[in-house]
Amino acid sequence: MARGRRRSRTAETVYVYHGGYSEKAIREALVQRYPGNQFMLAAKLPAWCMKEEADRDRIFREQLDRCGVDYFDFYLLHSVKDGGKTGPHVIRGRPG
Numbered sequence: 001m002a003r004g005r006r007r008s009r010t011a012e013t014v015y016v017y018h019g020g021y022s023e024k025a026i027r028e029a030l031v032q033r034y035p036g037n038q039f040m041l042a043a044k045l046p047a048w049c050m051k052e053e054a055d056r057d058r059i060f061r062e063q064l065d066r067c068g069v070d071y072f073d074f075y076l077l078h079s080v081k082d083g084g085k086t087g088p089h090v091i092r093g094r095p096g
Helices: 022-031 053-067 081-086
Strands: 009-014 039-046 074-078
Touching: 009 022, 022 039, 022 053, 039 053
Parallel strands: 009 039, 039 074
Antiparallel strands: none
16 A cells, blocks of 8 residues: 555554454554545554564564555554563564
């Protein structure tokens, strides 16, 4: 989905919200109904769901797929304190 530069609204979703269905709701309520240049989309990576580095990439790709987009305008870490058990090495770098 190609999105332009002009946006006036922001929506946010998290991988685990509403049993994992919040991203599907974003896709159906926003992505499929409005041109991408009318909104910005933010997603959060739940730190506590990462047990190893591969989890970061898997979750990121699942979020893109569930939302029906090619990219997020904002990608944030959710509850970093709770995910401290895995260490900072898990969140370094860009998902490939």
